[in-house]
Amino acid sequence: MVWLSRWFDWRSALSIVTPQTFTRWHRRGFRWFWRCKSKPGRPALPKDLQALIRRMALENPTWGQERIANELLITLGLKVSPRTVRKYMPDHCVKGPGKRGPSQRWSTFLRNHARGIVACDFCVAVTAAFRILYVFVVIEHASRRLLHVNVTAHSTAPWTMQQFREAIPADHPYRILIHDRDSIFSKAVDQCVGHMGLRVVKTPARTPVANSICERVLGSLRRKCLDFVIPLNETHLYGILKEWVGHYNLGRPHMSLGAGIPESVCALSLPDRAQRRQIATDQCVKSRPTLGGLHHEYRFEKKAA
Numbered sequence: 001m002v003w004l005s006r007w008f009d010w011r012s013a014l015s016i017v018t019p020q021t022f023t024r025w026h027r028r029g030f031r032w033f034w035r036c037k038s039k040p041g042r043p044a045l046p047k048d049l050q051a052l053i054r055r056m057a058l059e060n061p062t063w064g065q066e067r068i069a070n071e072l073l074i075t076l077g078l079k080v081s082p083r084t085v086r087k088y089m090p091d092h093c094v095k096g097p098g099k100r101g102p103s104q105r106w107s108t109f110l111r112n113h114a115r116g117i118v119a120c121d122f123c124v125a126v127t128a129a130f131r132i133l134y135v136f137v138v139i140e141h142a143s144r145r146l147l148h149v150n151v152t153a154h155s156t157a158p159w160t161m162q163q164f165r166e167a168i169p170a171d172h173p174y175r176i177l178i179h180d181r182d183s184i185f186s187k188a189v190d191q192c193v194g195h196m197g198l199r200v201v202k203t204p205a206r207t208p209v210a211n212s213i214c215e216r217v218l219g220s221l222r223r224k225c226l227d228f229v230i231p232l233n234e235t236h237l238y239g240i241l242k243e244w245v246g247h248y249n250l251g252r253p254h255m256s257l258g259a260g261i262p263e264s265v266c267a268l269s270l271p272d273r274a275q276r277r278q279i280a281t282d283q284c285v286k287s288r289p290t291l292g293g294l295h296h297e298y299r300f301e302k303k304a305a
Contacts, residue, residue, distance in 0.1 A: 048279055049078065050088045057093040059287065059296050062224050065089060070253035074261060075298050076285065078277060116175035117141040118168070118198075119214035122155060122182065123221065125237055128230050133237055136160070138167040139217050140174075144254050145262035146217065146245050151238045155184050161192045168196055176201050178211050220248075228294055240291065247290045251297040 044050070056068050063071075065086040072078040072085075086094055120138045127133060134155040138148040148167030152159055168174065177198045179185050190200045203210035225244045231237035253259045279285065284303050287296040 045080070045084065045088065046278055049080070049277060052279075052285055053080070053085055053088045054090060056296070056298070057089045059293070061093070062295075063093075065094070066255055067253070070255065070259035071298060074253045074259055075251070076300060078279070080277060113176060114141040116173065117178060118147065118174050118176075119178040119211055120164075121180065121211060121214045121218060122184065123218045125151075125226055125231060127234075127237070128232050131233075133231070133234055135221070135237075135241065136163055137214065137217060137221070138163070139214055140262075141213055143262045144213070144217075144257060145249055149241050149245050151234050151241065153234060157184065157186045157189050160184055160189050164189075164193055164196065168198070172197070174198060178203065178214070180208075180211060181205055217248075224295070225291065229291070243291055247295055247297065251290070252295075 045053075053068060053072075056071065057063065060067075065082040068089070069080055069082040069085045072080050118138055118140050120136065123135050123137075125133045125135055131153070134152050136148075136150050136152070136155070137146060139146050148163060150163055150166075175198065177193050178201050180203045185202075193200050208215045221241075221244070225240065229240055231240060249263045250261065253261060280300075282303055283300045285298055286301045287298050289296050
């Protein structure tokens, strides 16, 4: 107070207060001082990484926070938690939590026998001329790799048997084939599969969860591909599916694999960086569009000199 009296005449503004009031003013000023000086919370991500997260969310409207976090970790080597990714995503791109997984009984069965199991199923697609086409897929449980995909307008038993011959090689390591009780899987089809060294396991009636992995990949096929395209004919649909299968097997992280990629040849050698949240100054992130830009795959490239 003596020091302040050098700068202005304080006597005209003098008011009598108690020592407690003066102490409270001092504590309030101390809190205000440290509030202005400190920055609570974790440090923000670098600006270029924030922009990359927003870019990936806008370029891929079907991706959620888990998908973007896995893409950053697997393909770019940038370790960012899904919650942090959610913080920097545009509000209209944030999705709710996913649904629960399959029941414990079938989860245990599939986990114990996954390396020797393949599954198959059909789904339908509608062309621009309202023609129904049937899509047949075969998936390997252990790696979640799509072994085979094909399209037909007439799903007959001979056609289905030919698909199994093309999908499963003679020296295959599989033991069990799972499919539902659709009439297309006739006794002749099951006998053909048996001659290939596989035991057929039919799912209970009206129990899609018993073939959950194959049902899940068909759901992904619809949500990530078929819902955004109108195939013109059988050939056009087959070309679309082949491109999507390449992206699914080679460039799409899977949460069920620990954010891994089905094809083992895509195990990338990630940059060795002490701080995995930073993008090296001599590198930039390049995206490769697939399905006309519906999805993108991201890789590091050296900046031009």
